[in-house]
Amino acid sequence: MESYKHGIVPRHPLTQDHAFGDRTPTPRRKHYSLGLVSTLSFPVIVSTADAMLKASGVTLVGFEKIGSGHCTAIVRGATAEVRISVQAGIEHAKREGQLLSSLVIPRPFPNLEVIFPIGSHLMDEIHHPSRSRHSSQALGLLETRGFPAIVGAADAMLKSADVELTGYETIGAGLCTVIIRGRVAEVAMALQVGMAEAKRIGELVAVTVVTRPLEDLEQALPMTSCIIEEQPEPLMLPIEVKEAEKELIELPDLGKLPIRTKEP
Numbered sequence: 728m729e730s731y732k733h734g735i736v737p738r739h740p741l742t743q744d745h746a747f748g749d750r751t752p753t754p755r756r757k758h759y760s761l762g763l764v765s766t767l768s769f770p771v772i773v774s775t776a777d778a779m780l781k782a783s784g785v786t787l788v789g790f791e792k793i794g795s796g797h798c799t800a801i802v803r804g805a806t807a808e809v810r811i812s813v814q815a816g817i818e819h820a821k822r823e824g825q826l827l828s829s830l831v832i833p834r835p836f837p838n839l840e841v842i843f844p845i846g847s848h849l850m851d852e853i854h855h856p857s858r859s860r861h862s863s864q865a866l867g868l869l870e871t872r873g874f875p876a877i878v879g880a881a882d883a884m885l886k887s888a889d890v891e892l893t894g895y896e897t898i899g900a901g902l903c904t905v906i907i908r909g910r911v912a913e914v915a916m917a918l919q920v921g922m923a924e925a926k927r928i929g930e931l932v933a934v935t936v937v938t939r940p941l942e943d944l945e946q947a948l949p950m951t952s953c954i955i956e957e958q959p960e961p962l963m964l965p966i967e968v969k970e971a972e973k974e975l976i977e978l979p980d981l982g983k984l985p986i987r988t989k990e991p
Contacts, residue, residue: 761788761835762809764816765799765827769896769904770868770935772798774823775816777937777944782815783808787943794899797827806833825933866937866945867914869921870904876929877903883924884917894949902932906948911938 764779766772769792776787785804792798802812813831820826832839867890871877881892890909897903907917918934925931937944 758806758834759804760806760809761830761832762802762804762813762816763799763828763830763832764813764820765797765829766820766823766825767796767798767827768823768825768870768933769798769898769902770870770933771820771823771825772800773866773868773944773948774935774937775819776800776802776947777940778819779812779816780941780943783811785809785812787941787947789947792896792898796898796900796902798898806831823933863939864908865911865914866940866948867907867909867918868904868933868935868937869907869918869925869931870902870933871925871929872901872903872932873929874903876925876931877905879928880921880925881905881907884921887920888913888917890914890917896949911936 762779762785764772764775766775769790772790776790779785779800779802780787783804785802785808788801788803790798790800800816802809804812810831813829817826817829867884869877869880869884871880877895884890884905884907885892888909890907890913892905893908894906895904896906905921907914909917914936918936922931922934
């Protein structure tokens, strides 16, 4: 039997007091937070998310685009880490002149993440946590207003440097973004050519280079379903292979060899 002191009521570690004395056991919520930073440009929100990820140990849940150029980066992690991350994102977005709003939600209710499009890989991250790693290559993003300008810029970039076109994104208000990938020098060269071509055709809005992006960032970006690669040409081998004739070696007759004997 358990004994209790007068005036002290024992509490179950998983119970929560409700009105009218209802003490239904409810599981405790985990101590994590959500952080959101919103900007007016897709390349800017990608570079903002990169700054947020590299500022503290948070996970990028994903990007939310609601039209008219409004984009939001959503991160998840411990409350202190999320606050540091959001502050880094705010400072970066302010330097770019595209900050709209920001928010930190400590200990969000589970249905908040279920109802809102917080992210598609959130449950995978919970069940299979992994440490995000740096990529050895760079990402380049170029944003224009108008479709012809973005197509012409993408074509010029691919022809001017050794880069790979990996994705394409639209966020409303006529804003289109292409994403290229490659070595830092190649990406920088391609973006210079793409900027000139975009200005010639239409309106250039934003350009961003992300060096050594984290895996979280690359996985959250739109990627092409298939990337065209040069297939190696098959090696043509002759159908008939002639083997070189082997030279026969004549061995001595063992019966004719002299046998040496030892004298007593």
